[in-house]
Amino acid sequence: xxxxxxxxxxxxxxxxxxxxxxxxxxxxxxxxxxxxxxxxxxxxxxxxxxxxxxxxxxxxxxxxxxxxxxxxxxxxxxxxxxxxxxxxxxxxxxxxxxxxxxxxxxxxxxxxxxxxxxxxxxxxxxxxxxxxxxxxxxxxxxxxxxxxxxxxxxxxxxxxxxxxxxxxxxxxxxxxxxxxxxxxxxxxxxxxx
Numbered sequence: 168x169x170x171x172x173x174x175x176x177x178x179x180x181x182x183x184x185x186x187x188x189x190x191x192x193x194x195x196x197x198x199x200x201x202x203x204x205x206x207x208x209x210x211x212x213x214x215x216x217x218x219x220x221x222x223x224x225x226x227x228x229x230x231x232x233x234x235x236x237x238x239x240x241x242x243x244x245x246x247x248x249x250x251x252x253x254x255x256x257x258x259x260x261x262x263x264x265x266x267x268x269x270x271x272x273x274x275x276x277x278x279x280x281x282x283x284x285x286x287x288x289x290x291x292x293x294x295x296x297x298x299x300x301x302x303x304x305x306x307x308x309x310x311x312x313x314x315x316x317x318x319x320x321x322x323x324x325x326x327x328x329x330x331x332x333x334x335x336x337x338x339x340x341x342x343x344x345x346x347x348x349x350x351x352x353x354x355x356x357x358x359x360x
Contacts, residue, residue: 197225
């Protein structure tokens with residue numbers, strides 16, 4: 168594991184506690200010797216996670232689509248910045264350069280990125296570790312919804328092993344480092360029980 172991709176919110180409206188956790192996550196990634204990859208934003212938790220990594224002396228790679236490459240939205244102090252044509256290109260580029268993925272609290276975009284990377288793991292497009300930093304129990308309702316989907320037969324039991332969850336940055340990184348892709352995932356494609 169070399170490069171860790173972080174998905175998180177860019178809103179400026181959340182509690183300061185979320186911004187502090189994003190700073191901690193970025194700093195922890197850098198202090199542990201990993202490279203941070205993210206969407207190159209300067210606002211909200213996106214800016215905080217990058218600032219945390221940079222303040223700790225880490226390397227930060229940002230990938231941003233042209234539509235967001237403005238002085239208001241784009242972080243201008245990154246180690247490396249890539250401006251790409253579309254959101255789809257941004258997401259694919261982040262997947263290509265990253266060895267693990269972490270979702271911090273966020274909105275539609277964060278949920279969409281998290282579920283896309285989990286879906287790709289579900290169908291075998293990658294075997295990389297995925298984690299959620301469950302700050303202030305933010306992901307509890309989502310985790311309940313995932314459990315309910317499994318109970319109702321929309322997921323196999325193995326699908327709940329496609330991600331790890333912790334409420335502390337160091338603990339989550341340890342879990343990602345020891346992650347093993349679950350056995351039996353081919354059942355989803357072959358439909359053998």
